[in-house]
Amino acid sequence: MTHFAIICPSAIGHLNPMCVLGRELQRRNHQVTLFSIPDIRSKVINSGLNFEAIGETEFPLGSLERKYKQLGEMSGIPGFKFTANWIQQETAMLLRELPEALKAAGVEALLVDQTTPAGSTVAELLNLPFITICNALLIDREPGVPPFFTDWSYRPVWWARLRNLVGNFFIDRLSQPIESLVARQRDIWNLAPYSSVQDFYSPLAQICQLPPEFDFPRKELPQWFHYIGPLKDPSGLEPVSFSSISFPFEKLTGQRLIYASLGTLQNRKWEIFQTIAEACLGNDAQIVISLGNPNIQDFALDLPGSPLVVPYAPHQQLIEKAALVITHAGMNTTLAALSSGVPLVAIPITNEQPGIASRIARTGAGEVVPLVRLNVPRLRDAIRLVLAEDSYKQNALRLQDTISHAGGVTRAADIIEQAVSTGQPVKADVR
Template sequence: MTHFGILCPGAIGHLNPMCNIARELLERGHRVTLFGVPDTQAKVAAVAGLEFAQIGAAAFPLGTIDRKYKELGLMSNLDGLKYTIEWLEQQTKMLCAEAPRAIEARGIDVLLVDQVTRIGGSIAELLALPFVTICNALPINQEPSVPPFFTTWTYQDILWARVRNQLGNNLFNYLTKSVWQAIVVQRQAWQLPPLTDREAGYSQLLQICQLPPEFDFPRQASARMNYLGPFQAPASSEPISFPGLDFPFEQLTDKPLIYASLGTLQNQQLQIFEAIATACADLDAQLVISLGDPDRDPTEIQLAGNPIVVAYAPHAALIARSSLVITHAGMNTVIGSLSAGVPLVAIPITNEQPGIATRLARTGAGEMVPVKSLTAERLRQSIDRVLGDASYRTQAQRMQAIVQQSGGVKRAADLILAIC
């Protein structure tokens, strides 16, 4: 039996795939402990057998994470990215202060580290533990031919595009210099050798992501990255959900279903929901909108066309019944929809969502409407094209077949156990 430790952000989009990997490892007879701040404990409580070790209670007291999510949900584009980076810096400093002692006390054998938890690799090195880098969102590995993850730049492996990409990477490295400096200073304090570059902080044993390779841009260094498809459970349920919130399935009709969700982070901008509702108001279809916030009262929101509006929806179950998914281009929603062969219209808001939406459009399985140019009219045009042109569903079904052969969470567990 191996005892695995998990370090990842407390966002549901990161916790759900990590918990699916944890459940697979638990079913194979291993032990798994997730290290998280107080707000995380209640979210992962439903994962049977998963142990929880609380850290960061002073820096992130109960309620802090939910408050930060709501603040981030009001932001878009570069503002949202900068806010996320500031948050990651705070998490990095907290992990430096508390995680090594907590991990050592629990007797962890192997660490599973979310790619955005950059200090995780250094903690593993300090404790002489093997670790795996897990990309639960879009891989952020930098290389010349791949546009930065926070842009909508298309892939072109030519000189001017490489120069553009490098400038974008330089901007990202500048914006994240405080996080990087915190890592550099801490490694010095721990008497660890300096990292040669930012890529060196990822696992040299195993890096995995929940994309099929056909979804990502071509990468020169892809041999180190294992593309496994979504880390999702076979059943149409997520480890982290809100079972007390019942969905009115009896209100669904036989009309084509359009499911709209802005996830659990970028969900505070009512004008985006209004644009979605207006764009769908006179379609011969039924619109379901998930507000992505279990504390929100959907009856307080009046939207055009009388859609079904709920605080939080059974994500996978609704995607499986949908003719179209409208999304902020969160990784789990996009890959979940493609896994079901459902085309999408993406409205990327911030962080890695522009990069995900650009890749989606490149597959031909959906369209992208950048949030800065979002209007109900423009969104309606994209909806009409995706619903009216069978090629979008054909491409979504092509991606579905690819996903089914990718290995997913079982292959992830195989690879993780192979390094133990």
């Protein structure tokens, strides 16, 4: 039995797949503890995992909701910069507090979210094996692939490579304070300096929620990089949810269902909900809109067409019933829809969402309406096109089949156990 620590952002989109993975490892008789800020204690414990609080000074109770509210009102580059500053603050806290917390708990291996840059350095300091988990869109950089925060299409031509290099330069500039913070701490701890961004990720195994067919073609990933599909619970239920809120399934009419959600972070853009409701009129469908946060109290529920609006919804159960999902192109919602063979209309807002949306468009599983071009006629046209053209549904079903064969959480746990027990890289072609 191994005692695993989970280190990841406190956002539900990262917590849910990590907790699914943690529960699978617990089922195999391992011990799993998630280390994070106090605000998520009850959610993690309710999911069935152990929890250790850190960062209580910088992130006292209530601070997470305030950050959610700030980010929920942002879009584009400002939202991206806010997220980067948040990661920098979290990185400083983890470098200071995590080593002692891990030692005190007797942790033997780490599962580190790819967007948590402190994890690899702490693991090296304590001489612990660690596995990188890509819960969001993978952020590995290479010239042939558009940067994750852009909506750029994949183009295997020289000018696209140049464009990608310029975009990656922007990422380098924005992430420089974080990388400098890690570099200074490594120097204090007498650890060798990192020579590339890849040094932040595991030399044993890197596990990604995407199926390979959904990503752009890549040439520079390490041999121990694994596309395994969504980290989903077999029940279809999310381990980190608001269990006290019940969904009124009795209000579903049996009409064709359109499910709309902007996730749990970008959910303060009221005008987008207004546009969605109006654009859905005239489709002979019932509209369900999830606000993604039970703490939202100040939203006017009087929307065009009287859609069923709820503070929070059981994602997968609604998606299973849907003919179409309208989303901000968050990773978990996108993968949930594709896992069910449901096409999408994406309205990306910030962070990696434009990159996910560009992959939705490239695979033909949906349409994309950029936020800067969002209006009722344009969104209405996209909705009607996806509902009318069978190719979108067929492409979503094709990706559903790919996901069903990717391995999911069972394959991820197999890889982790092999990597930790042998101390050797687990190559992607080893089954």
